[in-house]
Amino acid sequence: ILMGLVLVAFVARLFALQVVQFEDWSGQAENNRTENISLSPQRGVIYDRNGIVLANNVASYNISVIPAFLPDDQGEIVEIELALATILKVPFSLGSIEDPLIPCGDNLGVTQMVSIQSSFSPYDSVKIKCDVEREIALAIAEKAVDWPGVEVEIEPVRDYPTGELTANIIGFLGPIPATTEEVLRELGFVPGRDKVGYGGVELYFDEMLRGTPGNRVVETDVAGAILRDIEAPVEPLAGQNIVLTLDTRLQQAAQSILINEINGWNAYLGEIRMTSGVVVAVDPSSGEILAMVSWPSYENNRMARFIPAYYYEQLISDSTDPLINHATGAELPAGSVFKLVTAVGALNEGVVTPEQIVQAPPLITITEQYYAGDPGNAREFVDWNEAGFGQLDFIGGISNSSNVYFYKLGGGYPPEGIEGLGICRLGTYARALGYGQFSGIEHPYDEDGLVPSPTWKRQNQGENWSTGDTYIASVGQGFDLATPLQVVMSAAVVANDGVMMQPSLIRAIVDDNGNVIEEFEPEVRWDITQDAIIEEYENPSGIGACKPTGNYSTVQPWVIEKVQEGMRAAVTQGTLAKEFADVTVTAAGKTGTAEYCDTVALEKNLCIPGNWPTHAWTIAYAPYDEPEIAVVAFVYNGEEGASVAGPIVRKIIEAYFELKTIDSESDLP
Secondary structure, eight states, X not given: OHHHHHHHHXXXXXXXXXXXXXXXXXXXXXXXXXXXXXXXXXXXXXXXXXXXXXXXXXXXXXXXXXXXXXXXXXXXXXXXXXXXXXXXXXXXXXXXXXXXXXXXXXXXXXXXXXXXXXXXXTTSOEEEEEXXXXXXHHHHHXXXXXXXXXXXXXXXXXXXXXXXXXXXXXXXXXXXXXXXXHHHHHTTOOTTTOEEEOSHHHHHTHHHHSOBOEEEEEEXXXXXXXXXXXXXXXXXXXXXXXXXXXXXXXXXXXXXXHHHHHHHHHHXXXXXXXOOEEEEEEOTTTOBEEEEEEESOOOGGGGSSOOOHHHHHHHHHOTTOTTSOHHHHOOBOOXXXXXXXXXXXXXXXXXXXXXXXXXXXXXXXXXXXXSTXXXXXXXXXXXXXXXXXXXXXXXXXXXXXOHHHHHHHHHOBGGGTBOOOHHHHHHHHHHHTTTTSOOOOSSSOOOOOBOOOHHHHHHHHSSOOOHHHHHHHHTTOTTOBBOHHHHHHHHHHHHTTTEEEOOBXXXXXXXXXXXXXXXXXXXXXXXXXXXXXXXXXXXXXXXXXXXXXXXXXXXXXXXXXXXXXXXXXXXXXXXXXXXTTTOSSOOEEEEEEEEOOOHHHHHTTOOBTTBOXXXXXXXXXXXXXXXXXXXXXXXXXXXXXXXXXXXXXXXXXXXXXXXXXXXXXXTOO
């Protein structure tokens, strides 16, 4: 009876295992027998417009050991481990087998690394040392014939031939972050092996560049040794190669010009006063970015294999924020370069006529009001020219960049019968020229800046908009904030007869032979002379809040022509006349000196009421009749726009046309 009961129990258990739970156990058995091996794809290459490589893949040599394939004799194993330690200059014995195993780490010796790997996965390799010199790798590869279990693994790593010159544009790679690990695992990527973009184009176009992993289904034994392929391997698909709009030669010239100018001024002043700068060069007719310098930069090649903690901490603690592309990611007071907005708006709205003479004394006094009926208080607004400009027409106002002239155009001046554009209309014209919104450029650090309004001020500052705020905003100060890219695109709109092109960094997708797979055509965002995007308001002054009528209008083409004439006059007889005196190509431009008070200035006690420090700006385009290039230069704490930023813009324009001449003589595209 006892034997019968035991037999019944066995049969019942067998029935449960083989019939009731058949699918579960057979699935587990299959999983134990098979293994899916993800095959890493090759990342796409990044080129500039002339085919110069900006990011590619190079071989990195890693020395590894597969414990299962080592000799049976323990003495021979020790000889191999000792030889590896000697050649690779790593410890033979260090730490304990209880310590964590870190591939290519420095906490264990060769003996401990092999022992730990042997204990849990003997058929998988353990990396002893990564990124060794090619000569050492070749020497070990020769020895590997007599050293079973020792391998030289060739791993592709990212290489950036142009380094810090383009780091803020290209970015770098890093380990798969926890936030995207689950999604990327499902796509076949392996954390700890594969990398993703951590900045710049590498991040923005990561999905395009990273490719598609392949897969290999194999049968393994109980120790993990691969016995055979169960299915035909699926090969990985390499990432797409992209061509950027950048001209590396112009990028190099722009960076050198910027750095030399800053260093020259610091040497002249006897102190490090100017600490950073930005240059952006764009084709106004296409929106293609030809150069984009954000300095200081960083060396992205130091991030290629792993991100050194000490270097990363050094970068993030730097007050100049070298990891940020300031061309698109820095929101700055625009100063007088913003006057192009006031000029377009005031002329289009009939605030002044081109020939109308406006008095431009050293200062004006207005009554600052915070609400309708407010008796207000007197407030003075001064010109940058302490002597004043006397009398100015529209062209003279732009070319001389008179603050008083634009105060009156923006905020009004009843003694002369000037109504003023008002903050509401100022805002809509600013947006029409590209301010206060994301540019849409293919870069992860794209800020929208700030075009303030009465509603914004109440929500963020806790008080009403004042008439004084409008005067300040009319010259690009106060709450106005812009990125250098927005500033240069505002000039590009004027240069391009009112057409705002989509700024772009990508030109084409190509195959490994350079054949174009897809070409990206220039995209028009809007034409302010054709598209009705200028919003109309019941109360342009914005006291209380801006009240839109729901109607929209355009900018008259002749208005753009007059602004162009004003910018041309700035180069021939105005604020840029001295700096552009010897330029052979016709150009037009605008200078800017912007007051600021940020955390750096506060720490240095520079924010003195009435005497704040200033940034230097200059924008220009050339040739005047058929513009090919528009350039903006920004110098942090550069003080005066014309003398500091002006020469930078002039030299970059000259460099562009010198390169154009070289290309035409060399029959290059």
